[in-house]
Each structure stands twice: as C-alpha cells, then as structure tokens.
Ligand code: ADP
C-alpha cells in the first residue's frame with residue numbers, strides 16, 4: 138500500500154478536485170489509501186460557526202448557509218463537463234446523489250447544534266469541525282468515482298481510535314492498527330484526515346493541520362511502502378516561500394532533521410507526522426500537485442540533508458515572557474519545574490527558553506488563548522514581564538551570512554546560538 142494525502146489547498150475549488158484526478162492518473166493509484174482534508178478554509182469557517190454559536194449569536198446559521206452554498210457551487214461546477222470531458226462522466230457524477238448527501242450533512246450539523254447540551258468547547262469543537270473532512274471526502278470520492286477511479290469511502294472514525302482529549306487527541310495505536318488492517322488492507326480507498334473517535338464513538342480531532350498525521354498513522358498501521366503529501370509547493374523548501382525570497386528545494390532530509398524543522402515551526406509538515414514513519418522506516422515524499430512527476434522532497438533514513446544549506450523558519454504572533462523571582466533570589470530547579478507545570482496546564486508550546494541565575498526567558502505560542510490565565514497564575518509567585526506579537530526566527534545550519542541576513546533591520550529581543558541552530562526573538 139501507499140498513502141497519499143491531499144490538503145485543503147489542493148481541493149479548495151472544483152479545479153483542485155479535478156486536479157486530484159489528474160495526479161492519480163499521472164502517478165497511478167493501485168493499492169493506494171487517499172487522505173483528504175477539508176476544502177480550502179472550511180475548518181476556519183467551522184471554527185467561526187462554533188464561536189458564534191457559543192456566543193449565542195444566531196448569525197451562526199448564516200455562516201452554515203454560506204459554507205453550504207460554497208460546497209454546493211463546487212459540486213455544481215463538477216456537474217459541468219470541462220475541456221471536452223466525457224458526458225458519461227458528468228451523468229455519473231449527477232447520479233451519485235452527492236448534492237443530496239451534502240445537504241443532509243449540513244442539516245444534521247444544524248440539528249446537532251440545536252440539540253446540543255454540552256458546555257465543553259473542545260468536545261463541541263470536534264463534533265462540529267469534523268464535518269469539513271466528511272464533506273470534502275464525499276465530494277472527492279463522488280468525483281473520482283465518476284471519472285472511473287473506483288474507490289471505497291471509509292469513515293476515519295471507524296479506523297482511528299483515540300483518548301478523549303478533544304482537539305488534541307492521542308492515538309490508541311493498538312486498537313487503530315487492528316481496525317485499519319481489518320478495513321483497509323487492499324484496494325483503493327479514501328478517508329478523512331484530522332478526525333478520529335473515542336471509546337464511546339464520539340468524534341475527536343488530532344490538532345489543527347492534523348491530516349498529515351492521519352496519513353502517517355494509516356501508513357504505520359498498514360506498514361505502507363511510502364506516504365506522499367501533495368502540496369502547492371515543489372517540496373520542502375529551505376524557507377516558507379510566503380515569507381522568504383529565493384527559496385531552495387531540499388531534495389533529501391533525514392527523519393531527525395525533518396522532525397527538528399517541523400518542531401521549530403516549518404508548517405509544511407505537521408510535527409507529529411514523522412515519528413510513526415521513522416519507526417517503520419517509511420519514506421515521506423512531499424511533492425507538488427501542480428507538477429506531480431517532479432521528484433519533490435524525500436524524508437527518509439538518510440544521513441544528511443541535501444543540499445546542506447541554512448533553513449529558515451519563522452513563527453509569528455508569539456509571546457516573549459521573562460520570569461524572575463519576587464525577591465531576586467535564584468531561579469532554581471524547583472521554580473523551573475513549577476513554571477513548566479503551569480505551561481503544560483495552559484497548553485503553551487515553548488519555542489525557545491533561556492535561563493540565567495535570576496531570570497527565566499521563554500518564547501511561547503498561545504494556541505488556545507490561555508495567556509491571561511497563565512500570567513495571573515504565575516504572577517502570584519513570580520515577577521513577570523511579557524511582550525506579545527513577537528516573531529521567533531530559527532535558522533538551522535546557520536553560517537555568518539545567514540546570521541547577518543536574518544538580523545538585518547530587525548529589533549532583536551533575544552538571540553541564542555547553538556551548534557546547529559540559531560534563534561532570534563524579534564519585535565515586528
Ligand atoms: P495543505 O494544503 O496540505 O494543508 P499547507 O498550506 O499546510 O498545505 O502547506 C503548504 C504551505 O506550507 C505552502 O504553501 C508554504 O507556504 C508553506 N510552507 C511553510 N514552510 C515551508 C517550507 N519550508 N517549504 C515549503 N512550504 C512551506
């Protein structure tokens with residue numbers, strides 16, 4: 138088996154869905170499991186719906202209607218023949234009943250919200266946002282089937298089992314392995330990224346951008362020969378092309394190096410994706426869905442990154458926190474342990490840390506909007522100063538030219554140099 142993953146950008150509109158078919162026809166699709174994310178920015182739209190719903194702002198209904206019409210218009214575009222397409226294809230797509238299925242999914246979403254009694258934001262979040270992946274996989278499956286690429290649609294919640302940590306669920310590997318092997322061992326199938334279910338069958342999610350991770354979980358469970366994630370970039374570049382000019386394609390990356398890059402925030406791969414693959418030495422290809430025949434990047438059991446050049450990563454909108462004791466006494470192990478306990482309780486991810494005798498500096502990401510709670514708790518015991526909206530730049534394999542380039546014209550709040558990694562906290 139091989140696993141392919143198509144992200145939100147690759148299925149953001151009708152031409153994206155048509156392109157998935159073109160990719161499969163170009164590279165082949167025997168014994169392939171296909172993982173698809175929600176279309177375009179659907180997950181963000183569903184997050185907004187939950188926000189309004191919980192604020193008892195009835196305009197959430199308008200947002201549901203808007204999202205429904207966006208999905209319907211993609212279906213309607215696919216109901217038309219394009220570029221001399223076979224009319225039978227169009228007829229098969231129209232007869233698939235997909236429009237009705239999507240309308241049923243939206244109706245059940247509205248009814249679920251009206252019926253909902255849970256006050257838990259994270260639980261509700263997972264029950265609602267999962268609709269994005271369910272819809273996209275239904276539409277892509279109907280389209281591919283109409284093109285003669287016969288595949289089975291699978292519900293990822295019947296394949297991947299997790300704990301009940303909604304929004305960031307941990308995989309139950311034993312159960313998932315058994316289920317995946319039972320349901321997916323042969324033939325072509327399509328399933329949702331990002332979503333899974335708990336022991337009671339309630340939907341859970343694996344963290345934002347978690348569809349890459351789903352692909353890795355399936356590959357691990359099936360001992361697949363490879364995973365390919367199809368992107369709008371030629372592969373993994375030495376920097377995000379939205380932020381940096383003149384980026385260079387990395388042809389080959391060792392697993393550990395890719396884990397480092399993802400950990401520091403190279404958002405092209407979800408950080409949890411690589412560990413299951415490394416365990417079974419399954420190569421991960423990152424390729425362009427625009428030029429599927431190009432080699433892209435391979436992340437594998439190789440010794441060194443090739444080419445060996447500086448790699449730049451920037452994480453924006455971070456918080457710089459400086460913590461010292463109230464009486465200027467030393468910050469000791471017990472304080473550090475206490476601070477980390479607080480960070481973990483408030484689900485803060487640490488991007489950089491530095492300690493001196495009397496202070497402890499960290500750069501954190503406030504992913505779950507818990508900064509004020511954290512500050513209030515820490516202020517009871519420490520003296521705190523904080524700056525929001527800073528950027529954290531990381532340069533792997535830096536040299537003096539990279540150092541000059543990255544510092545140029547920036548107000549640097551903190552600089553840290555290790556052998557392979559340079560980090561800067563910058564005021565933007
Ligand atoms: P998906 O559609 O799979 O969700 P993403 O949008 O999450 O895709 O990831 C692709 C984007 O990641 C690219 O458009 C690019 O802007 C960004 N990106 C960030 N860092 C890198 C990098 N080092 N190499 C390539 N792309 C990167």
Ligand code: ASP
Pocket residue numbers: 144145174175180181269330331344345346347348349
């Ligand atoms: N749709 C989810 C998200 O936008 C998962 C993913 O795209 O990987 O976060």
Ligand code: MG
Pocket residue numbers: 144145346
């Ligand atoms: Mg994504």
